Amino acid sequence: MTITKENTKEIAGRSIFRSPRVSCVTCSLSELCLPRGLKKENLDKLDYIIKNSPPIAKGNHLYLPGDDFKSLFAIRTGSVKVYVLDKNGEEQIIGFYFPGEVIGFDAINKEKYICYAIALETLSYCKLPFEKMSLICAEIPEFQDQMFRLLSDEISTEHDLILTLSKRTADEKLAIFIMSLSNRFAKLGYSSTVFNLPMSRQEIGNYLGLAVETVSRVFTKFKRTELLDVDKKILSIKDKDALHALCGYNK
């Protein structure tokens, strides 16, 4: 099946709900997201260009490959899966993204999006028009620094994934994956030990370079050895130290 904007359940931004005006100044994510470390007066400038769009439902795409690159997207609530299709139409997942995280950087160079970005659950987000962002960057050095940091961050995140995919066993890959989620949720002020997996086993396997069956088996093994509990989408970590040990140098 070819995915187009048309066959997704709902077009991004066409929700019947009007979202309240949300500003960076009052946003609870401001210390994690783009505004991190910015002075109040500069935040106001940011607010002026950032469009917080109405929420979209699970299964909708934020962008498709080939779409003209206009904006980066900052996630406010919900989660996003970023993926590409190979020439056989097989999905290859690049990453999962959560509140406070910004996506779309890979499109800057090509001036077109090169990935699919789809909501894994109801999603609210801010649209960051890149051209206007560039102008502000030139104006506010702090803000330019912050943009470079975000891009640099994205590169580091991908380094970590490369290290995870290369030369790690299925057990280690899954441990690293779970600890990464745990750490990210902790930063958001959510529980680091009990959380929801917004993606399917299939998607976890795809992301980590494992078959679904392997993911399922490792989960079962981790339950048996009392490292964690998984009931459908709910995961609770029971032995963080043991999981951490499985990660090796990573996360």
Add this chain to the structure above:
Amino acid sequence: MTITKENTKEIAGRSIFRSPRVSCVTCSLSELCLPRGLKKENLDKLDYIIKNSPPIAKGNHLYLPGDDFKSLFAIRTGSVKVYVLDKNGEEQIIGFYFPGEVIGFDAINKEKYICYAIALETLSYCKLPFEKMSLICAEIPEFQDQMFRLLSDEISTEHDLILTLSKRTADEKLAIFIMSLSNRFAKLGYSSTVFNLPMSRQEIGNYLGLAVETVSRVFTKFKRTELLDVDKKILSIKDKDALHALCGYNK
């Protein structure tokens, strides 16, 4: 063995040779490297801050993890291996870099280098002081765009590696690796079919998540099936189409 600056053969930049003053304006890489698309007047500003350092010998490090991040590095001639060590001291290669390519982006956020960067052969490079670069970015919009493009490029490159490592067979991985080198050398005006492999089989395997023996076996297989010839470090591609086909959607 722990690697420190002290036990590398020669300290970066302490060559007894004085390198001739090289400028972006006259550099043959200017269309590939940082200056791509910049106007002459802006190139001059760039030249003013860029330090082209004396060549360093094979085995020397450009930077070590933990060193304060001061500069990005643009490669002029030679090649660089970027890697990290895991907690067991095992090397994990992140990438190989060639003339016109810029490294060090992952250090921006942490303000320290997080990888090792080592010369695989005699290396000449330009040092790009990041603070000064930031200032120029704010001044010259074109240049800011270019920096964003370079960062975005790096992200794309890593996406490709992620796709390569995840779910590809040994044959496919090696085909993708070879085609990637071929394409990069072609851009530099070198031969796309006959080139030197500056890295060992061990290093290729490490980078691709394969055992040395597997790399060796695949090379032998590719020779037998007339896809290419490898004699020690010299590789010649004999059937580009077949190699390309093995790559799937990639490169």
Add this chain to the structure above:
DNA sequence: CGCTTCTTTGATTCAACTCAATGGATGTGG
């Protein structure tokens, strides 16, 4: 409520790893 999709478990297969050994290349010191 029936259909589809997701998850789990078992049996079997296979690609790549490990272990082992050899040959070739490179480098060092006498």
Add this chain to the structure above:
DNA sequence: CCACATCCATTGAGTTGAATCAAAGAAGCG
């Protein structure tokens, strides 16, 4: 310049971790 040591690359044999194939149960959806 040769002898020796070291490192790198190749090939073979055997093992294994994860994939594939198959099937059944559970959950989500219209």
